[in-house]
Amino acid sequence: MFIYNAWYVAAFAADIEAGKTLGRKYLNKAVVLFRTESGEIAALEDRCSHRAMPLSSGHVDGDVIRCCYHGVEFDGKGTCTRIPNQARIPAAANVRHYPVVEKDHLIWIWMGEPALADPSIIVDSPEHNDPAWTWRPYNFPVKANWQLIIDNIMDLTHVPYIHARTIGGNPEQHYNADTKVEFDGRKVTLLRKMPNSIPPKSYIDAGGFKGRVDRWQEVRFEPGIGMTCRVNAGGCDAGTGAYEGKRDNGFMLANNHFITPETETTSHYLWTICTTAPKESGVPDVLFDQFFDTITEDEVTLEAQQRRIDDEPERAFVGTPAMARSTRRGGCSARCRKRRMAARSLPEPPCLAYISNIAACPVRCAMLYRHHEDARTGGSDRGSSGDNPRLSARRIDPGARAAAQDGCRLWGGACPGDPVCASAPA
Ligand code: FES
Numbered sequence: 094m095f096i097y098n099a100w101y102v103a104a105f106a107a108d109i110e111a112g113k114t115l116g117r118k119y120l121n122k123a124v125v126l127f128r129t130e131s132g133e134i135a136a137l138e139d140r141c142s143h144r145a146m147p148l149s150s151g152h153v154d155g156d157v158i159r160c161c162y163h164g165v166e167f168d169g170k171g172t173c174t175r176i177p178n179q180a181r182i183p184a185a186a187n188v189r190h191y192p193v194v195e196k197d198h199l200i201w202i203w204m205g206e207p208a209l210a211d212p213s214i215i216v217d218s219p220e221h222n223d224p225a226w227t228w229r230p231y232n233f234p235v236k237a238n239w240q241l242i243i244d245n246i247m248d249l250t251h252v253p254y255i256h257a258r259t260i261g262g263n264p265e266q267h268y269n270a271d272t273k274v275e276f277d278g279r280k281v282t283l284l285r286k287m288p289n290s291i292p293p294k295s296y297i298d299a300g301g302f303k304g305r306v307d308r309w310q311e312v313r314f315e316p317g318i319g320m321t322c323r324v325n326a327g328g329c330d331a332g333t334g335a336y337e338g339k340r341d342n343g344f345m346l347a348n349n350h351f352i353t354p355e356t357e358t359t360s361h362y363l364w365t366i367c368t369t370a371p372k373e374s375g376v377p378d379v380l381f382d383q384f385f386d387t388i389t390e391d392e393v394t395l396e397a398q399q400r401r402i403d404d405e406p407e408r409a410f411v412g413t414p415a416m417a418r419s420t421r422r423g424g425c426s427a428r429c430r431k432r433r434m435a436a437r438s439l440p441e442p443p444c445l446a447y448i449s450n451i452a453a454c455p456v457r458c459a460m461l462y463r464h465h466e467d468a469r470t471g472g473s474d475r476g477s478s479g480d481n482p483r484l485s486a487r488r489i490d491p492g493a494r495a496a497a498q499d500g501c502r503l504w505g506g507a508c509p510g511d512p513v514c515a516s517a518p519a
């Protein structure tokens with residue numbers, strides 16, 4: 094499943110050099126990116142209309158790209174501008190073009206309906222332009238489905254296990270973190286506080302902590318805008334006011350994750366690590382190296398998961414209600430509400446099957462909601478329509494409701510303490 098009407102990061106701006114082509118696949122579609130002479134970015138389908146040669150094998154010449162096979166040329170909008178030795182150029186010779194925007198050193202692409210591409214909704218990455226921040230970009234091609242990557246970021250209980258050598262910490266403190274999940278329109282925010290924690294290695298190396306710290310992890314995910322997870326994390330000496338906003342004397346980082354599906358089982362995982370630590374302190378380099386190791390650990394994990402999923406793709410994940418309770422207390426209600434909203438607009442059996450396999454519910458339900466709202470409305474933003482769970486539940490097709498409830502059963506019945514499950518009419 095792909096969500097087409099959303100912005101995705103196609104590449105870092107620096108990856109697209111003047112006069113060069115960059116061929117990549119997004120959402121199973123081959124795309125060629127290039128800069129025209131004026132510096133504008135263009136994105137076209139990577140297939141010549143003449144004999145299907147990849148245009149990424151061609152040449153950029155001024156404002157056009159020339160196919161390397163027989164010399165047919167296209168401008169940045171995909172319009173065929175020249176067919177050698179032929180005066181008439183049929184409209185059928187044009188190729189598809191995709192809306193693209195260069196912003197904050199990132200190239201964003203819209204793979205859906207072009208008329209719905211609104212650049213004003215693209216999420217900001219202010220750290221990339223602010224001299225107070227030092228940052229570094231990375232691009233990991235990961236052999237795993239894009240949803241696994243988002244699940245991984247939104248479920249940080251993996252941190253003490255997978256990242257024991259870097260940003261980990263004590264598993265007990267992670268599982269007992271004060272955790273909330275908030276929904277705001279299309280946005281999902283995960284807020285975690287770990288007061289009085291033993292700092293992990295990365296925090297000691299970068300922050301120089303001698304004792305315990307008040308640690309925070311704040312993740313913002315905006316599925317309607319693009320597959321972007323922005324993580325703000327850090328720590329301050331325990332009891333010095335980190336949770337009241339006094340963080341200047343602590344250690345802070347921003348870790349931006351841009352997840353773009355390549356195929357159903359491979360993804361472009363572009364990410365940046367940003368810090369306010371002064372360059373001359375040497376801290377940024379320590380942090381960047383450790384985060385390279387950290388995300389490499391994620392990559393290894395994700396690819397291992399995908400291999401097992403590929404072995405038996407029909408098998409569902411098994412829910413762990415105790416874990417859900419301890420890590421997403423605040424998220425259960427919202428999770429069920431979103432699931433019901435998704436179910437209400439879900440007529441297609443494949444999607445119902447998908448619902449019953451939900452593991453990281455808050456995120457996936459938000460995506461499903463968006464996906465199906467798009468399908469129903471042609472991509473218009475319906476905001477919080479259907480937000481009343483009682484009314485929504487009455488409109489749910491019985492089969493859809495049963496499937497959604499099966500999903501809940503994966504978590505051991507109704508979500509813990511969830512008022513929507515308890516109140517939904519039979
Ligand atoms: S295949 Fe491109 S010009 Fe012939």
Ligand SMILES: [Fe+2]
Binds near residue numbers: 251387391
């Ligand atoms: Fe991780």
